[in-house]
Amino acid sequence: MPCDAPLQFEARRFLVDYEKNYTSFAKISYDDTNKRTREVEEIRVGEEREFYDILRLYNTGKEYRVNLRDRKCNVTSLTGPLIPAGVPPDAKYDSEFVIGPVNMANEHVDCKAFYGKTRDEGDDYFIIVSSPSCLPVSAGFNSKRFGFVSIRYFDIVNGIADPTVFDA
Secondary structure: OOOOOOOEEEEEEEEEEHHHOEEEEEEEEEEOOOOEEEEEEEEEEOOEEEEEEEEEEOOOOEEEEEEOOOOOEEEEEOOOOOOOOOOOOOOEEEEEEEEOOOOOOOOOEEEEEEEEEOOOOOOEEEEEEEOOOOOEEEEEEEEOOOEEEEEEEEEEEEOOOOHHHHOO
């Protein structure tokens, strides 16, 4: 059965779309309570690299994207709601497993895997979360618009260390 992810956490995220030769490395702050996210991101498309600081405020429907090279800020309207970080309620349970050596204390993470189809476009997805804390470990989706996208989370910390990270 699906679990509820913490409403606030910070992590590093690696996202890759192999088909488009696109990768993203980001430090993320996720706040479902106040409907906002912050990402400091390095994007690579082929050999090109870009660096951004992105603040999304879902309650006001605004995204502030600062290009860290030229310091230009682009303000746009968000086109959708904050996507919950946890397991969707209609996801199907797949399996449980352990990452790391099971015979060494504090050297492994218990995980649960789920899968399903997105409600809006019927695209296949999977999500792997830690157990019992339900923090995201890995996710992916295969969409008609984007192809297969793989996401991995690491250095995850429950809560927001510095709430001013969301100050514009």
